[in-house]
Amino acid sequence: MRPAQSKKRQNQLKRHLLAASLVAASSVGCSMPARQRSPLAVNRDASPTEQAPLSIAADAVAPGVVDSPVSVGNQEVQPVVYNDNVVLAAPTFSALLAAVDEEETGEDKDDDENNKKSDSKSDDAQSDEAAATVPPPVVGAQQPVEYFLSIALTQHPQIAAARQRVAAATYVIPQVTALPDPVFTNQFWPIQDQALQTAGGRVGHQMALSQGVPWPEKLRTKGAIASREVQMAQAEVDRIEREITESVRLAYYEVWFADRAIEIIEETRDLIEDLTKVAEARYRSGGTQQDVLRAQLESDRLDDQLVVLTRQKEVAQANLATLLQQPISLLPQATKELGLTNVPEQLDALVNLAEQCNPELRGLTWEIQRDRQKEKLACLQKYPDLQVGLNYSIINDNVNVISPVANGHDNISFTVGTTLPIWRDKINAGIREAAFRRSSTTERLEAQRDSIYGRLRGLLAEADALVEQTEIYEDRIVPRTEDTLKLAIADYRGKRTDFFTLIETYRQLLAYETQLARFKASLAGTVAKIDRTVGCP
Incomplete structure (x- = not known):
């Protein structure tokens, strides 16, 4: 078994070499560029699945030879550059692969087939696990x-x-609170007779290690600034969530209104069919055919309204599906019950909640605190920064030494430095700049607070009006119109009124019921806008 295994490893090594001769993936980020890496660098410990995919860009232009040919067996592979990707192209590469494939034993092929089966099973298991984590979409529910x-x-x-x-x-916080990178320098004299001479001997190297140390309060202030910016970013997340919530609710209420309007049309269709039968019966008993034609015309008008409402519903469903990141085939459906909560009534309570919850106000509050920290940092520029260092000199006393008492003892010294913040005009200008920015943010906060207050007043007045209109239509107008329509139908059957009066009453009922549904949807949308303006989750 050992010769077979050795032969198998040799075949795998050949395939790795051929794969490496095809492509060397270009580097990204902070790694070394592809032009600087060797095209033959192969990770022999890695499995074949960990190797880079063998691909060549279709739009590769301007090939150029970058190195000498590489020999693999009896063939030469020529390195070529394609748009920063190193490719080693061989004219007889297919023949090389065929030669390697012919050397593989039947046992190797069986192992490959077993590996493929196991890989396919593992892939299926992973796909099943991933599918289990995603809830299946419910169509039409x-x-x-x-x-x-x-x-x-x-x-x-x-x-x-x-x-x-x-x-x-x-x-950002650990970056701004960290010390700057230390600096290492090495000064040397390659020409011995021109080197620096001391009583201890000739200086060969002077090495220095220095570290900048800012004023301690500066680093803490920079960290506080970064912390405030994190809180500002979190307030932006809350603002976007409230905005998406409002958009979803408004789109959902439009879907609900379209469903309710279509339901009203379907209910009215039965009434029109009954009126048509009554008109036909009167026509057979000597009445006019005009009533029959008017009834049929009303049925056609309902069909037209149904088409318009269906299109309106599809548009609302598409808008809602876009917000939900759902495919076009999965159109969301609304429930019959709107689920409208109680409308807030106290404006002062809403304003107090907005002061605590509104993401825009909270973001501006954090921004003011950040500007205060920036103003503090500008004031701290009056204080100096320190610079500490360690110097080490290597002394030689062997050759070209002038001092007769040279002993070759190395020298160690320490350095301490400081910046001199003497340009007060620059520092004072930075302080005034930070102060004006803080004042500007404060005014923006006041303006945003006034805007929210005015918006809440308008939305609350709109909600109160919609509540009153909904109650009027639901408790008085619609029931009375239904009673009027029942009486009109009875009078028409008894030949005490004409068909025109009956149709007008029917149209009023249809318009009132549709308007009532619109009031409910608008009221729910207004409540959604109030919730978004207040900002509480």
Whole structure:
């Protein structure tokens, strides 16, 4: 078995060499560029699945030879550069692969087949596990608005991007609170007869290690500034979440209104069919055909309204699906119950809640505190920064030494330095700049507070009006119109009124019921706007 294993390892080594001769992936980030790496560097310990994919850009231009040919067996592989990617192209590469494949034994092929089967099983298991973590989409199922809100707050890319900005801002704190990098220098004299001479002998090297030490309060202030910026980024996350929540609720209420309007049309269609039958019966008993035609015309008008409402519903569903990051085929459905909560009534209570919860106000508050820390940092520029260092000199007393008492003892010295903040005009200008920025942010906070106060007053007045209109339509107008329509139908059957009066009453009922649904949807949307303005989750 050992010769077979050795032969197998040799074949694998050949394939690794051929794969390495095809491509060397260009580096990214802080790693060494691809032009500086050797095209033959191969990680022999890595498995074949860890190697880079063998691919050549289709738009590669301007090939150029960058190194001498590489010999693999009896063939030569020529290194060529394609857009910063090193490729080793061989004219008979397919023949080389065929030769290596012919050397593989049947046992190796069986092992490969077994490995492929095991890999496919593991891939299937991983795919099943990933599928289990994602809830299956429900097509056509009616869901409350809270269900769609949970999806949007979890999957919306704007929220994810804002959270990533918060995570990025947290890593600024250790950067600004750390000391600057130390500096190492080495001064040497390659020509001995021109080197620096001391009583102890000739100086060969003078090495120095220095470290800048800012005023301690400066680093703490920079850390406080970075912390405030993290809190500002978190306030931005909350603002985007409130904005997405409002958009989802408004889109959901539009879907609900379209469903309710379509339901009203469907209910009215049965009434029109009954009126058509009554008109046909009167026509057969000697009445006019005009009533039958008017009834049929009303049925056609309902069909037209149904088309308009269906299109309106599809648009609202598309808007809601866009906010939920759902495919076009999965159109969300609203429940029959709107689930409208109580409308807030006290303006002062809303303003107090907005002072505590509104993300925009909280973000500006954190920004003011950040500007205060920046003003403090500008004042700290009056204090000097320190510079400490260690010097080490290597002394030689062997050759070309002038001093007769040279002993070759190395020298160690320490240095302490400081900056001189003497340019007061520059420092004072920085302080005034920070003060004006803080004052500007304070005024922006006051303006935003007034804007929120005015917005809440307008939304609360709108909500109160919608509540009153909803109660009037729901308790008085719609029931009375229904009673009027019932009487009109009875009078028409008894030939005590004409068909025109009956149709007008029917149209009023249809308009009132549709308007009532619009009032409810608008009221729910106004409450959503109030919640977004207040900002509390």
